[in-house]
Amino acid sequence: MNREKVIVRVGLSGIIANLVLVGFKAVIGVLAHSISIISDAINNLTDALSSIITIIGTKLAKRKSDKKHPYGHGRIEYITPIIIAALIFVAGATAIVESVNFIIDSFKENPSFPEYSYWMIIVVSAAILVKIGLGLVFKFFGKKANSQALKASGTDALFDAILSTATLVAAILALTVNIYIEGYLGIVIGLFIIKSGIDVLKEAFSSIIGERIDDDFARDIKKTICEVPGVKGAYDLLLNNYGPDNFTGSVHIEVDGSLSAIDIQKISMSVQGIIYQKFNIGLTVGIYANNEDDKEALMIKQNILSMTREYPTIIQMHGFYLDKNIKMIKFDIVISFDEKDEKSLVESLSKKVKESYPEYMPYIAIDHDISAI
Numbered sequence: 001m002n003r004e005k006v007i008v009r010v011g012l013s014g015i016i017a018n019l020v021l022v023g024f025k026a027v028i029g030v031l032a033h034s035i036s037i038i039s040d041a042i043n044n045l046t047d048a049l050s051s052i053i054t055i056i057g058t059k060l061a062k063r064k065s066d067k068k069h070p071y072g073h074g075r076i077e078y079i080t081p082i083i084i085a086a087l088i089f090v091a092g093a094t095a096i097v098e099s100v101n102f103i104i105d106s107f108k109e110n111p112s113f114p115e116y117s118y119w120m121i122i123v124v125s126a127a128i129l130v131k132i133g134l135g136l137v138f139k140f141f142g143k144k145a146n147s148q149a150l151k152a153s154g155t156d157a158l159f160d161a162i163l164s165t166a167t168l169v170a171a172i173l174a175l176t177v178n179i180y181i182e183g184y185l186g187i188v189i190g191l192f193i194i195k196s197g198i199d200v201l202k203e204a205f206s207s208i209i210g211e212r213i214d215d216d217f218a219r220d221i222k223k224t225i226c227e228v229p230g231v232k233g234a235y236d237l238l239l240n241n242y243g244p245d246n247f248t249g250s251v252h253i254e255v256d257g258s259l260s261a262i263d264i265q266k267i268s269m270s271v272q273g274i275i276y277q278k279f280n281i282g283l284t285v286g287i288y289a290n291n292e293d294d295k296e297a298l299m300i301k302q303n304i305l306s307m308t309r310e311y312p313t314i315i316q317m318h319g320f321y322l323d324k325n326i327k328m329i330k331f332d333i334v335i336s337f338d339e340k341d342e343k344s345l346v347e348s349l350s351k352k353v354k355e356s357y358p359e360y361m362p363y364i365a366i367d368h369d370i371s372a373i
Contacts, residue, residue, distance in 0.1 A: 003145045003146070003147075003244075003245060004058055004059075004062055006141055006144065006145045007054065007055065007058045007141070007145055007147050007149075007150060008055050008058065008059075010137065010138060010141045010142075010150060011051040011052070011054045011055040011058075011150070012051070012055070013134075013137070014047065014048070014050075014051035014134060014138065014153060014157075015048045015051045015052060017130060017134055018044045018045070018047045018048035018051065018134075019044075019045075019048050021041070021044045021127050021130060021131070022041050022044045022045045022048065024123055024127065025037050025038070025040050025041035025044060025124075025127065026038065026041040028120050028123055028124070029041055031115075031120075032115050032116050032117075032120055032171075033115060034116070034167075034171070034182060037124070037167055037171075038098070039091075039094070039095035039098060039099070039186050039189055039190065040127075040160070040163065040164055040167055040189070042091050042094055042095065043091045043095070043160055043163070043189075043193055044160065045091075046087040046088060046090065046091040047153065047156060047157065047160065049087055050084040050087060050088075050149075050152075050153050050156070051153060053080055053083050053084055053087075053149075054080055054084070054147070054149040054150060054153060056080075057076055057077050057079070057080030057083075057149060058077065058080075058147070058149075060073060060076045061073050061074050061075075061076040061077045061243055071242040071246070071248070072242055072243060072246055073243075074242045074243015074244065074245070074246040075208070075241075075242060075243055076243075077147070077148065077149060077243060077244055078148065078204060078207045078208050079204075079208075080148075080149045080204075081148055081149050081152050081200050081201070081203065081204035082201060082204045082205075084149065084152055084153070084156075084200060085152075085197045085198075085200040085201040085204065086197075088156065088193055088194070088196060088197030088200060089194055089197045091193050092190045092191070092192075092193030092194035092197060093190065093194070094190075095186055095187075095189050095190030095193060096186070096187050096190035096191070096194075098186060099182075099183045099184070099185075099186025099187045099189075099190060100183070100187065102182055102183040102186065103183035103184065103187075106180075106183060116171045116174050116175050117175075118175070120171065121168065121171050121172065121175070124164060124167060124168050124171065125168060127164055128161050128164045128165055128168065131157050131158070131160045131161040131164060132157075132158065132161045134154075134157045135154045135155070135156075135157030135158035135160075135161060136154070136158075137154070138150050138151070138153045138154030138157055139151055139154030139155070139158075140154075142154055145244075146244040146245060147244065148203065148204065148207060148244070152200040152203065152204075155196065155199065155200070156196050156200070159192060159193070159196045162192070163189045163192055163193070166185055166188065166189065167185065167189070170182060170185045207241075210241070211241075212370065212371070213237070213239050213370070213371045213372070215371075215372035216372075218237055218239075218371040218372040219372050221234075221237060221251075221275065221279060221281070222234040222237060222251075222372075224274060224275065224278060224279075225251065225253060225271050225274075225275065228267060228270050228271050228274060229267075229270075230255055230256070230259070230263070230266075230267040230270075231253050231254070231255065231267060231271065232253075232254040232255060232256070232290055233253065233254035233288070233290075233318060234251055234252070234253055234254075235251070235252045235253075235254070235288070235316075235318045235319065235332070235367075236250070236251060236252040236286070236332070236367055237249065237250075237251045237370075237371040238250050238251070238370060238371070239281065239371070245280070247279070247280075247281045247282075248281065248282045248283075249281060249282075249283055249284070250283060250284040250285070250286060251271075251283055251284075251285060251286070252285075252286040252287065252288050252318075252319065253267070253268070253271060253285055253286070253287060253288065254287075254288040254289075254290050254318070254319070255267055255287060255288070255289065255290060256289075256290055256293075257289035257290050257291040257321070258291075258293075264287055268285040268287070271283065271285050272285060288318065288319040288321070289321055290320075290321070291321060291322060292320075294322065296322065297320075297321075297322035300322055300329065300357060301320045301322075301331075303356065304317065304320070304329070304331065304353060304356075305317055307349060307352050307353065307356075308333060308349065311345060311348075311349065312336075313335055313336040313338055313339035313345065314333050314334070314335060314336075314345070314349075315334040315335065315336055315369055315373055316333070316334040316373050317331055317332070317333050317334075318331070318332050318334070319331055319332040319365070322360075327359060327360050327361060328360060328361050328362075328363055329353060329357060329360045329361070329362045329363065330362075330363045330364075330365075331363075331364060331365070332364070332365040332366075332367050333346075333349070333364060333365075333366065333367065334367045334368065334369055334373065335366055335367070335368060335369070336369050337368065337369060342366060346364050346366065349362075349364060350362045350364055
């Protein structure tokens with residue numbers, strides 16, 4: 001799948017569909033003097049602009065890396081939703097202001113109420129179906145292409161369908177029972193629009209700050225690494241995201257401690273090659289030496305593993321190595337983010353290890369739960 005082509009094609013479809021809706025709704029809104037339909041048209045216009053921004057953002061993100069930006073420009077795609085959120089806020093604020101003015105005018109001596117017709121209701125109903133279709137298409141291809149901007153546009157389109165349905169209900173009430181709720185409905189629509197803008201903004205900021213790697217993705221990478229001959233385990237997977245499809249990172253692999261440097265290099269190169277070929281990820285590979293063929297080392301490891309299970313916030317122990325020359329027990333523990341006092345936890349565990357094996361000095365390295373175990 002050509003990710004860029006998918007985003008551009010879906011974005012162009014959204015632009016055309018939304019501009020058509022803008023035209024129909026603007027004409028209907030003006031003819032019917034309906035502030036809610038006009039607000040709906042303005043919202044559709046911002047949706048078309050959102051699609052334009054999504055396409056521009058995708059094109060800019062695909063620019064080649066340069067000296068100033070050696071990791072490429074992929075993170076531009078995380079800025080795009082912020083611009084879209086700003087447009088959504090403007091649309092929401094405009095809808096609220098116009099609706100308040102409409103309510104104020106309705107209290108004047110000769111208020112002007114909307115003039116609906118059944119053909120207008122048919123057009124609005126058709127527009128709702130179009131918006132539902134657009135929303136589902138955007139979300140489907142947004143997930144398929146891993147495009148945050150497309151997914152945001154899909155969510156916004158489905159919100160629009162709900163709000164257009166409210167506008168339809170208002171028109172039906174005006175036609176059937178002569179009740180006009182235009183201004184109040186416009187305020188509700190404006191608030192919903194702003195709410196969707198806040199959601200888009202929160203998701204964009206979350207991506208910029210840096211999110212946890214998807215658990216299934218992390219497990220798939222580790223499983224692939226463990227299938228490489230000579231690898232006894234994969235730990236501490238760390239991925240840095242420079243765009244939706246641009247990762248670099250590091251991982252520690254466990255190998256037999258008796259291997260030569262040449263053997264370890266061959267295994268490391270195999271891991272790097274396979275991961276790049278399958279996932280397009282450049283990994284730096286660190287090494288944990290395993291000496292579990294030593295009966296004493298294996299027994300101590302099992303005992304310490306039992307000790308770690310007494311601490312609910314210790315998720316995993318790995319990287320164990322018993323160094324008899326310098327009398328040291330070395331291992332890593334993965335600690336949950338729920339742990340409030342890591343220092344005390346490590347001190348407590350170190351004390352237990354030291355009491356059980358006084359002839360050895362424990363060295364415990366702290367890892368955090370940054371990817372699926």
